[in-house]
Amino acid sequence: MCGICGKLNFNRQNPVGQGLIRQMMDVIQHRGPDGSGEFLSGPVGLGHRRLSIIDLDTGAQPMSNEDGTVWVVYNGEIYNFHELRTELEGRGHHFKSTTDTEVIVHLYEELGDQCVTRLRGMFAFALWDERQQRLLLARDRVGVKPLYYTNTGKSLLFGSEIKSLLVDPDIDRRVNPYAIDRFLTYYYLPGNETLFEGIFKLDPGHYLTVQDGRVSVEQYWDLHFDIPSSPPSFDEAVDGLRALLSRTVKDHMISDVPVGVLLSGGVDSTGILSYATQHADRPMHTFTMGFSGANFQDERPYAKLASQKFGTIHHEISMSANDFREFLPKYVWHMEEPVCEPPAIALYFVSQLARQSSVKVLLSGEGGDEAFGGYQTYRNLLTLEKLKSAFGPAKGGLRLGFQALGHAGFKRVGNYANLVEPTLAEYYLSRTATPYTPFNQLKPELYNSEFSALLGIQPQVMPTHKLFEQMNGQPRLNSMLYVDTKTWLPDDLLVKADKMTMAASVELRVPLLDYRVLEFAASLPLHYKVRGRELKRILKAALVETVPQQILNRKKTGFPVPYDDWMRKDMKDFVFDTILATNAGLDSYFCKEALTNLLQTHQKGKGYSKEVFSLLVLALWHQQFAGLSPSV
Structure with missing residues (x-):
């Protein structure tokens, strides 16, 4: 497990400085306190921080092939590297270490970009082909390991963490306002955008190539729900x-x-x-x-x-x-x-x-x-969809029934009243959110007029809607599992x-x-x-x-951190002071009076813990990243 970073200048006459690569490595030292290394060759620089797990003595990175024409920095573990190594040695490749890293180099020599299809594990890597002057970035199928990048028009920078990219003085810290709204919709940020304009996540199951200034992203894996006609018992x-x-x-x-x-x-x-x-x-x-x-x-x-x-x-x-x-x-x-x-x-x-x-x-x-399929949400929504089909044109009665149960004290059941009319693809954003979760209901009063007007200029297409389109015709359970596998x-x-x-x-x-x-x-x-x-x-x-x-046989509980109680009691002053602070940056999006009302309502135990925690971390994020000093 490690941290990687690097930069490629599109102008081959413009070398990457050693100082920049070392600064990019230093800011992610926690990812690899056991060692560091860099490779510099004209327009490209690769950096690596090492956490020694396999081959403690000879596994240092960056690592190259026999003649130094292919170099790699890599974060992760390749679990089938022993059989890949045996296969590659049979094809005449010579290894100088016993680490899984070196397998990537020689597999690339055999298969080019398609080497990623043979790797089983968690990984994010950057590979430089000196002969072709070509950079390859790749991320594992599910996205266990992160990889970020930005294209400035003059160069491409990448790293295991965004902090590495922000070291470069050419990178502007412009907040992506649409990503703010998306975070408040989902309670996390699905898709390849980040809160910084122009900085992206490489999607899971994808690789990116750069050659002669041209940047291309390709998908190499997706999850397919293909049930055989004669499945096993x-x-x-x-x-x-x-x-x-x-x-x-x-x-x-x-x-x-x-x-x-x-x-x-x-x-x-x-x-x-x-x-x-x-x-x-x-x-x-x-x-x-x-x-x-x-x-x-x-x-x-x-x-x-x-x-x-x-x-x-x-x-x-x-x-x-x-x-x-x-x-x-x-x-x-x-x-x-x-x-x-x-x-x-x-x-x-x-x-x-x-x-x-x-x-x-x-x-x-x-x-x-x-x-x-382990979440109660799946079971509950499948039951809801069956009821909707059974009621057919009489779904209005079903909605009234849910409303009545909600008024009778069954709040969670009452929440399903809003889900009777829309289709699953319209209301299932992920297991954390629907259009009717609190933030999505509170936005009209929370957002100030300027932010609301800005969001209205460019209506967003939710990433989960696109994923449901790809699953058109699939059973509802598989659709929800696919959406959560690709986003949540x-x-x-x-x-x-x-x-x-x-x-x-x-x-x-x-x-x-x-x-x-x-x-x-x-x-x-x-x-x-x-x-x-x-x-x-x-x-x-x-x-x-x-x-x-x-x-x-016990009921699923997740990992029940008692943060709601803490925020209302032990942390009350900290929560109010942080969210309402002038340097929190939230006045760019929210009405202060509405924020205050939300905090006071939460204090009364009205169930806004997720919303308050989200605002708290958003305020802290602005203090640390949005143009201010990125350190704590």
Whole structure:
């Protein structure tokens, strides 16, 4: 796990300076505290920060082929690099290290840009072809590893983090106002835009090439829901999934340093632990987080149960409201974009605990819900769509029924009244949002007239609408899984997972998001995943013999950080002062009176925790990134 950065000037007579590349590397030192390296050749400069995981002695980067005509900087892990190396050696390639990095160089010599199709793992890399004077950037299929870039017209800059790009004095920090609105619509930022105009994410499953000043982006992978006409029986599919998970977790444990497991107390992380202990050659370390204070839901008893079941060396840490508040500015600095993910802060602290315990690699259960249908949202909306079909022209009565239940105190059920008329593609933005979530209802009063007028000039096409169009004709469950795999996963969960673990200089691996697992899940009949009230049916069936029943059958809770209570009590003054501060930058978008009213309403416990946290991180983002000093 590492950090990469670099610059390519389109004018070949304009060399890239060593000073700039070193500054770009220095700002992401946390991603690779074990070493650094650079490659400079006329118009191109590549930089690398190293976190040593595989081949601790000879795996330094940048790395080249035998004659120094192909150079690469790379962040990630290639889990099939042993078989690729054997194949490449059979074709006459000579290796000078035992690292997975060198496989990319020689595979490129054989296949060119299509080398990415043979790589199984998480990766973001930049490869310079000296002979062709050509740059190749690539990102893994699901987007586990981030990669940002900007085209100034004179050069292309790239990096694992936006901060590297901002080091260049030619980069303007212009805020993208449409991205502000999109963040407040989704509570994260889906798609390839960032909050900076002209700075983009390379989409998952894509590669970018630059030659003679021409920049081109191509897609090399997508998730297809192709269910065979004669699918395996449920029991056969369960056996197949068990074998696949065993192989995948084994591959994800490849490392020359200790590997641990991040336990949330849920099914997915416990399932990963069950397979990891089968393949471990030393005692496994496990890590979990709890929270200081009374009346907070605590995952630690379930994590401890899993630890005892599998005989791990278990570590726990507790986070207080003060810990949470003090880390918030650093959370925003490392995330680089406002994302409504309070659990990310807990992830940092538990990753720091792992690092202090000499564990540099953590396995996580991220992705099981998106692959196998684990969110209650899926079940509830599928039920809603069935009711809408059953009521047909009488859907107005269904809406009135939902409204009546809402007035009777069933607030969550009452919320479905707004979803009766629109189609799933019109109302499902992601598992975090619909057009009727609070921010989308509050915008008319929150936005000031100038910002509202600006947004009206260029109506936005939501990225999720485009994805639904691509899934036209597919069952509703598959459509929701596809939308979340393409947006929620890379742009919220995975960017949080990468940025927070790397802030602690720890590598996080996600076996359930191996593309073979995703493709296997996508090929299954729908009822293998969701049936009635059963969620993740096949995954739970595959784990029933190993995961304790108390964990397998418990209600899904996520990672319940008590931030709502903290923001209304311990952090009240900090929240008000930060959001309403003159240097928060929010007066460019919002009416101050409306912001104050929202904060006061939240203080009364009226359920605006996500909205207040989103405004809080947006204010902190402006203080740190929008033209001010980018440091904490």
